[in-house]
Amino acid sequence: MTSGVQQDITLQGVTKSFGAPGRQIEAVAPTDLVLQGGSMTALVGPSGCGKSTLLRLISGLEVPTRGQIRIGTETPDQLRRRAGLAVAFQDAALLPWRTVTGNVALGRSLAHRPRDRAAVAELIRLVGLSGFERHRPAELSGGMRQRAAIARALAGLPELLLLDEPFGAVDELTRDRLNTELPPLWEARGATAVLVTHSVTEAVRLSDRIIVLTPRPARVAADIAVTLARTRTAEVLASDAFRAICAQVSQALRLHQASEGIPAQ
Amino acid sequence: MTPRKRAATSRLGAICTAISRLPRGTGTLIFLMIWEVLARISxxxxxxxxxxxILDYSLTHAGLLWRAFITTLWAAARGFFWGNLAGILLxxxxxxxxxxxxxxxxLALLVFCLPLVATGxxxxxxxxxxxxxQxxxxxxxxYYTTFLPVLVGLRAAPQGWFDLIRSYGRxxxxxxxxxxxxxxxxYAVAGFQIAAPAAFLGxxxxxxxxxxxxxxxxxxxALRALDLPATWSIALLAAGVxxxxxxxxxALGRRLDLAPPEVLLAAPVGNPSSRWTGAAQAFLALTVTLSVWHVAMQAYDLPRFFAKRPWDVWRFLTSDPAARAQLFAALSETLSLALPGYLAGLALGAALAMLLTLMPRLSATAIPFAIALRSIPIIASAPLIVWALxxxxxxxxxxxxxxIFFPTLVACRQGLARTPRAVLDIFAVYAxxxxxxLFGAQLPAMLPAFFASARMAIPAAILAVTTAEWLATGRGIGALMATVASTSDYNMLWSAIALIGFAAVMSHALVSMLERWVLSRTNPEQLAR
Incomplete structure (x- = not known):
């Protein structure tokens, strides 16, 4: 459903610092990465390690202090300006005065796509919100809000989908259901996707590759390929190979936990 | 609370419940009878x-009242439209x-503080x-009571919503x-709600x-003729409107299914980054005010006889000691009455709001009353209060x-209701x-609303004191302005306006400073923006 070739995401010497000159805090240390087009990459790290900042840099919502990011040949800003990407935010960021349909339709109109009621209704059905089309966000559960937010992100037919802890605010059982039901939707579209999460199982379950980040500033600590069948069936999730990769990620995380709490130099 | 006090409280509550359980209309009937008797006695x-x-006057003069009412309503409706439009645009x-x-x-505050008595x-x-x-x-x-909430509403959206729009490159x-x-x-609807009665008053x-x-x-x-039934009929009509x-x-807001806004009035903008930015801002505001004043008069080529320029006011104040003395004496008399009234209104409003949280049953009866009384126009109530007292x-x-009392009561109630549930639970856990x-958890939650209404009360106090002086007591700067307006002493009139505007802005700055000082100790999250 995406147009043209799936573009690689290239990060060259990307850093990000916050704060006034002289008292800067480095959130992202110099980072070089190539994320393959059409794949799902997970950024994993402890809370507040700078992984969300890295995602915001890729989305063009933040500008790197140094270095450059390219999606194919475009800058994130260029991609953003032609509505080629979509972000699913941690807090869903649904507009409370719009219904579910209104919020999903907003994803289409913001991305300059023509009005299409049928497409919006189909997306709402796909994310499992049939019957709630006319409900406002305040009348939905946390899980349902995230479903609506994913539907909105997909409504603009993005080439690049950025997921910022999209299931971080829901309970474990809901998260498990969402992890089963929603990923096929974007996998079917073949969009390039980047997922930020602090759940090891979620990362292994959803992605083709896992980047483990060190805390403050974010620096690549481990780069782990998820060598599992793309369709993560119940058998795959119960397999030894799945558990082995989870253990590998957990170990990489633990190895770098020592530095937590010590301010960056 | 001692057992005796508790018994007294519950007895009061029981009386309130008993009154509210009487058949509809009985209470009104008793109320009217007491009123009638009181009036006859006094x-x-x-x-x-x-x-x-009142009924007799209203019926015999129904045609007159109706025509007058329609005239005023039409002017109020147009003022309502233009004022709200200006507030939203600002x-x-x-x-x-x-x-x-x-x-x-x-500038918006300054223009709002100009006394209606003089601008009229x-x-x-x-x-x-x-x-x-009109x-x-x-x-x-x-316009000001719409400007403030709309400004808060336009900025109240969480960052995530802006990020969402920006992530699509919009x-x-x-x-x-x-x-x-x-x-x-x-927020705009909440502003319109306050604006509707205010437009009629204006x-x-x-x-x-x-x-x-x-x-x-x-x-x-009616006031000149001391025509009591006429005054009361008009007052009741205005209050009813x-x-x-x-x-x-x-009701319109509820029909639109709008969630009521959380905080109505803006917390002050964060501290100026240095002492000098604050001073520079004040200087800029002063310069712009004087320039706008001067340029507007010149641009419309208004005759110097009544359209005084800033320079005329300055020359008048510096050259005529007798007039200056008269002006300052009137101003200080007015302020000496406005200040105690201001403080008493704020204190009583906040105190009653706190008292009502201790007696929830009483508040169910009292609050609708307070909201209704809040909208009785000052020009209807001021002469009656002065006649009575x-x-x-x-x-x-x-x-x-x-x-000041009623808006403060309503605002403080809203503030108290915003005490975080979790904090209340902690106090409940320890019984x-x-x-x-009240003092540990609810009072700090009330403070932002209290200070917001303390700022809004400054123009209200000026309006109230000048109106009372003009319509009823004949003293102070309100009466002075009415007199010099009728004798075409425009130097004096413009000087009085300038002084009142200055006093209002200074008081506002003072309250804002106090607010920042207190909130930075009790509610620092309110200032971090």
Missing amino acids: ASSFVIAAPSQ ALVATLLPRSERLVST PILRVLFGPGDGP VTLAALAV GRLIILRDVRLPAALP AMVGEFTGAERGLGVLTVR SICTFSAVG GRGATGTITVVAVM SSPIRR
Whole structure:
């Protein structure tokens, strides 16, 4: 459903610092990465390690202090300006005065796509919100809000989908259901996707590759390929190979936990 | 709470419940009978008109009242429209050009503080006959109370909503259309709700200054003739209009299914980064005010005889010691009455709000009353209060206090209701007394709302004190302005306006400083923005 070739995401010497000159805090240390087009990459790290900042840099919502990011040949800003990407935010960021349909339709109109009621209704059905089309966000559960937010992100037919802890605010059982039901939707579209999460199982379950980040500033600590069948069936999730990769990620995380709490130099 | 107090409280509550359980209409009937008796007893003191007299006057003069009412309503409606439009546009400017916010806010406050008593006659000279002054004063009475909440509403959206729009590469206009404007709508409706009665009040004041028709004209006539039934009939009519429009806008808001806004009035903008930025801002505001004043007069080529320029006021104040002394004496007399009234209104409003949280059953009865009384126009109530309490200090102070009391009560109630659930639970876990809970948890939550209403109360106090002096007591700067307006002493009039505007802005700055000082200790999260 995406147009043209799936573009690689290239990060060259990307850093990000916050704060006034002289008292800067480095959130992202110099980072070089190539994320393959059409794949799902997970950024994993402890809370507040700078992984969300890295995602915001890729989305063009933040500008790197140094270095450059390219999606194919475009800058994130260029991609953003032609509505080629979509972000699913941690807090869903649904507009409370719009219904579910209104919020999903907003994803289409913001991305300059023509009005299409049928497409919006189909997306709402796909994310499992049939019957709630006319409900406002305040009348939905946390899980349902995230479903609506994913539907909105997909409504603009993005080439690049950025997921910022999209299931971080829901309970474990809901998260498990969402992890089963929603990923096929974007996998079917073949969009390039980047997922930020602090759940090891979620990362292994959803992605083709896992980047483990060190805390403050974010620096690549481990780069782990998820060598599992793309369709993560119940058998795959119960397999030894799945558990082995989870253990590998957990170990990489633990190895770098020592530095937590010590301010960056 | 001692057992005896507790028993007294529950007895009071029981009385309230008993009253509320009587068949509909019985309470009203008893109320009317007591009123009638009181009026008959006190007939010699010329304060209370009996319901029968009011009914008699209203019926015999129904045609007159109706025509006057329609005239005033039409002027109020147009003022309501233009004033709210101006308030919304100012808020949009302050939001879209964040650097201009402080200047826009200061100028908006300054114009709002100009006393209707003085702007009325000047507008009358400017417009000549017709209803120009009524419409303008109605607009002036409403734009500020719409400007403030809309400004808060336009900025209240969480960062995530802006990020959402930006992640699609869309800019400020789309953010305005899809996020800021819809987010500000409930705030605007809350502003309109306060504006509706205020517009009617403004139109009536406009009619005091030489209009041909309208409820304001009838009021002046009734006051001059000490016609008690007429005064009360008009006061009740104005109060009825106010309550109806207030409720109608509220009902409209509910119909639109808008969530009521959380905080109505803006917390002050964070501390200026240094002492000098604050001073520079103040200097800029002063310069802009004086330039706008001067340039507007020049641009419309208004005759110097009545359209005084800043320079004329300065020369008058520095060259005529007798006039200066008279002016300052009047101003200090006015302020000496406004200040106690202001403080009493704030203290009583906050105290009753706190008391009502200790007695929840009482509040169910008291709050609808307070909301209804809040919208009774000051020009209807001020003469009656002064007649009842005398022309001395007590009457004027009471008028000011009453004007401030009800909005403060309502705002503080809202503040108290915003105490975080989790904090209340902690006090409940330790079975703390209601008093302990009030001072430990609820009072700090109330402070932002209290200070917001303390800032809003400054223009209200000025309006109340000058109106009372003008209509009833004949003393102070309110009466001085009315006198010099009728004798065409425009130097004195403009000087009085300038001094009152200056005093209002200074008081506002003082309250804001106090607010920052207190909130930075009790509610630092309110200031971090």
